[in-house]
Amino acid sequence: MDFTLTAEQQALADSVHRFYEREYSFESRKRRLASADGFSRDLWRAIADLGWIGAALSEEDGGFGGGPIGNALIMEGFGRALVLEPFLSTAILSLQTLAHAPCSAVRDRLLEDIVAGKVLVALAHGETAANGDAEYVEAVAARRGAGWTLQGHKSLVLGSPSADVLLVTAKAEAGIGLFLVDPAAPNVRVQAYKTLDGCRVGDVWLDDVVAEEALARPGSGLxxxxxxxxxxxxxxxxxxxxxxxxxxxxxxxxxxxxxxxxxxxxxxxxxxxxxxxxxxxxxxxxxxxxxxxxxxxxxxxxxxxxxxxxxxxxxxxxxxxxxxxxxxxxxxxxxxxxxxxxxxxxxxxxxxxxxxxxxxxxxxxxxxxxxxxxxx
Amino acid sequence: MDFNIAHEIHAFRSEVREFIEAALPADISRRGRHDYHSRRDDVQRWMKILNKRGWSAPHWPAHLGGTDWSPLQRYIFQDELRRARAPVLDRCGLDLLGPVVCAFGTPEQQARHLPPILNGDLWWAQGFSEPNAGSDLASLKTRADLDGDHFIVNGQKTWTTEAHFADWIFALVRTDQVAKPQAGISFLLIDMTTPGVTRRPIWSIDGANTLNEVFFEDVRVPIANLVGQAGHGWSYAKFLLAHERTTSSVVSHTKRDIEQIRHLATLAKTPAGPLIGTHAFATKLAKLEAEVIALEWSVLRVLHASEGDAAGNSVASLLKLRGSELSERAALLAAEALGDHGVAAMPLSESDDATPKELPPIEDDEAIGVSAKAMFRRAATIYGGASEVQRTIIAKSILGL
CATH class of the missing domain: 1.20.140.10 (Butyryl-CoA Dehydrogenase, subunit A, domain 3)
Structure with missing residues (x-):
């Protein structure tokens, strides 16, 4: 056990510190919060260029092997400055979900695109009736041809108003699966709203939405x-x-x-x-x-x-x-x-x-x- | 940062656990399930066993009978002792006086006083608090005046733990009446059998006698019993209190208490089934557990921090404050787990003649002494620097207010 930062960890912490000192005055934050996204896409690209999105991922998944400590150092710095960019929703929640999902060409390409800062991803999993129980899913997945159709209501989906891709959990007979959904697809409705701190979230309704592919088949999505x-x-x-x-x-x-x-x-x-x-x-x-x-x-x-x-x-x-x-x-x-x-x-x-x-x-x-x- | 526990540390823990399981006598182990204060003869037997293995004072320097264990190893050793419910050792001699004599005593003092402590032969009491010097210790009045090659000690100490067992007492005494309060204090070793030393038991609200008053009336103490320099007693006392800065968290005791609570609440019946399955009780216990985990990881941070490390000092400052609160809460929850019998008077000691011998019909070993413990632990946030004093220290020394 060692509670002091290694040279690499210290360098990361210092770099995060310089980032928010440079970019996050009270006034600039306020302007960013008032924009349509509620954060800056330029800064998101800057974060990607700094290599932070994949900081925790293993090298075979295209990351830098910093592990969860790397993410924690970044998030602690972001907490100090109330950073608004969707690191939690895309770089941790969605990215780690995908990293633990079964290997597939779609998964690997998505990981690569997220790490490069090219796509914003939101995980649509929680539901109001779950009341904090992470294993509870009511949304339903049904077979249709080679693909699936999804039906359900996901609540408080972090980053969903700006997301290019949604990862959706839904239940079939074999259990919970994980599906890729385009938020612009027919029958998908994202009702955007703000949380108390001004961040953009949304509730997502899926009404017979076609999902071409399961990232994880029912039974292996949870x-x-x-x-x-x-x-x-x-x-x-x-x-x-x-x-x-x-x-x-x-x-x-x-x-x-x-x-x-x-x-x-x-x-x-x-x-x-x-x-x-x-x-x-x-x-x-x-x-x-x-x-x-x-x-x-x-x-x-x-x-x-x-x-x-x-x-x-x-x-x-x-x-x-x-x-x-x-x-x-x-x-x-x-x-x-x-x-x-x-x-x-x-x-x-x-x-x-x-x-x-x-x-x-x-x-x-x-x-x-x-x-x-x-x-x- | 790296939070993986090294392989050698796992191996060390199993070595310690194996030793304790094999070496702790069965009758002592059985009595350990009661929440009684340990009997002096149990403690002494156990200390002799530990001493034979060279483990009665791991935190002392190796050449004086200690070990060269790291702070983490010493913590794990204590943690395993608590897990096994081994008798609580003579803390005054081993933890408080011993390190001071090791660091500041003369070779003669070390040779005379350390071996009997290691072997449990002689017991020590701590003579710090006085009727008008509690948290404000520097205002103590007991005086020691030089007369040839002796000090003449006059005054009174109070709240002296286990003084009725003790053979010796180490006391803070005022040797200079005009110096500033902290500067006139010296650290003196006094044989309790010296003429002029008397003790009076204090019966506390737990129904037991662990505390005492000690009176000194023209007590002659050889000058050779002065530790270090005259007038430096305050700094030795501070050294002593800071020596094992994680001990005051009592986290391993509280972990053991939580296991006990779970045991008692599994046996306790309610119309809805075992108490442990009822929502309000189970949630209280879960909250306590989570807080104890946070405390234990705070201890680990301090164990791995170097002296003078600001982050280490910041986290160390909370160990006594929060540790004592959790310690009392655990005792209260254990009493709650006993239901009706949680209010029954039970002695904290097997050997006290003055405590009532009528007991409620409690068959479980672990239930005995629980309610008295709840009373005893009321003191946790008072002794060793009351919580109010701890908060002021944190505000001033860590936050700079």
Whole structure:
């Protein structure tokens, strides 16, 4: 075990830092958020050119072999600056799902195009009735000729309004399959809306949609999606660590500056103790993020516990740090023109994404295990 | 960063586990299932077994009877001891005094005091807190005045854990009445059988006597029992408290508690089946488990951090604060798992004559002592620097407020 960055990891972290220092002022971010996509396609190409999209992929899949730590470093930096480009939806969730899907010519070409920044992909998997249960799918796939038709409703599909390709899960008799769908195809409707933090998402309706090909046949589609979700959960928790860290720094600077009753807010013990608790939550989230990354390589049950413990803790911490960052700013923390409220909104969304605290505590309840490793 | 556990570490854990399983006597192991404080004779037997293997104080320097294990190996050793529910060792001698004597004691002090600690022959108590010096330790009043080749000690210590067992006490005493509070303090070793030393038990809300008051009235202590330099006692005390900076997390104890809770809640009946299957209880337990995992990985981060590493210091600052909170919560949840019997008075010790001998009809070994533990753990967020003090330290030293 080693908790310090290798030279390569440090170089990546530094490069991410330079990127957001250069590209992400509060004002430029605001402009990008107000654009049609809600992010910049130029910056997405820049991210591709930097080699980050495939940073975690193995070299045989056209990546750079940085593994999930590479993605976590990128996402932590993106969390600090509230970066808007669809790294989570395309470069982690969709890319990792595909990377774990059975090999095929279509899959390989899609991976290549994603890594090159040529296509944006969204995974349409979650449904409202699933309530955070990643294994629940109601959408239906039926055979038609050599292909399939799909029927169903997918909710909160990250990146779907801008996606060139949708990866859709649907259930047939043999189980859940993974299908490739063109969002512009007949009978596909993407209802775009914004999440609280201004990011573009959509609900997707499929009404007898023809899918030429299954990326993973029914019965073998769930496993790659669950792996993709595991990686996305690590990514989003790393983003939370970055956002909490930035929110804590902003708040610390503010309470040292702001004076009331003849003293800096930071002189009041109630404020000091609240900030100490925020730091504790941040550090525990970082610790359990590392645990989650380690857990990605564990066998099934251990992995579920590791990932769900990570998300349960991080969801709760994100809410605690986000809410109290606004609290300690006072009324100005409620304003659109002040950064801290944007951090809170992102942390709020993160706390609920891919299963909230309750959903992940439920998963822990369903997969009991001992704390002590077995020895040979 | 690399979170894979090295093969040698796995091998080390199995070596330790095998040794404990073979060496821990069956009767001690059975008593370990009760939440009693360990009996002194159990602890002593176990320490002699460990000492024979050279493992009673792994964190001491190898040439003084310790080992050359890495911090991670020492942690795994403690973790396995807790897993096996081995008796909790004499912490005052092994963890608090020992490292100070190793680092600052004279060769004569080392030769005299260290071997009996390693073998469990002599027990130590820690004389730090006083009636008016708790979290604010620097305001302590017990004084030691030089008289020829002796100090004359007068004053009172309190909250002295296991002083009723102890043969010796290491105490912070004021040797300079005019210096600044921290500068006038010295670190003195005192034989409890010296005339003028008296002790009075304090019965605590868990129904047990682990705490004591210790009084010093014109107690003559040879000058040879001064550790290090006069007036430097404060820095030795800080060294002692910082020495094993992950110990205060008590994370392995809490992990063990969670296994116990799961056991008790599997046996506990409700109209809807075992308690463990009820949603509210299971969710509380799951939340505690997740928090303990986060704590344990914080411990791992600190174990791998070098001294002076800012990230390491930041995470180390939370170990006592959060560890003590989780420790109490685990004890409360264990009592909850007992249902009606969770409020029954049960002693924390087998040997106390003064505690009630009437017990509720509890047959499970693991249920004995649980409710008393819930009371005992109320102290966790108070001793060793109360949570309020910990938060102030974090705000000032880590956040710079």
């Amino acid at each position: 496993a790659p999606v669950l792996r993709g979700l595991d990686h996305a959960l690590v990514g989003v928790c790393a983003e939370a660590v970055g956002a909490m860290s930035a929110a804590l720094t902003l708040t610390r600077d503010y309470v040292k500056l702001r004076r009331q009753f003849g003293a800096a807010l930071s002189d009041f013990q109630a404020v000091q103790h609240r900030m100490a608790d925020m730091l504790v939550e941040l550090e525990l989230s970082r610790s359990i993020l590392y645990q989650g990354i380690a857990g990605l390589a564990s066998p099934n049950e251990q992995r579920i516990r590791a990932i769900s413990a990570m998300k349960a803790i991080t969801s709760s911490a994100a809410m605690f740090v986000g809410r109290n960052a606004v609290q300690l700013h006072g009324a100005i923390g409620m304003t659109e023109d002040y950064a801290i409220g944007h951090y809170y909104r992102r942390l709020f969304v993160i706390a609920h994404l891919f299963g909230n605290e309750s959903a992940h505590l439920d998963r822990i309840v369903r997969t009991p295990a001992t704390f002590w490793p077995a020895v040979s």
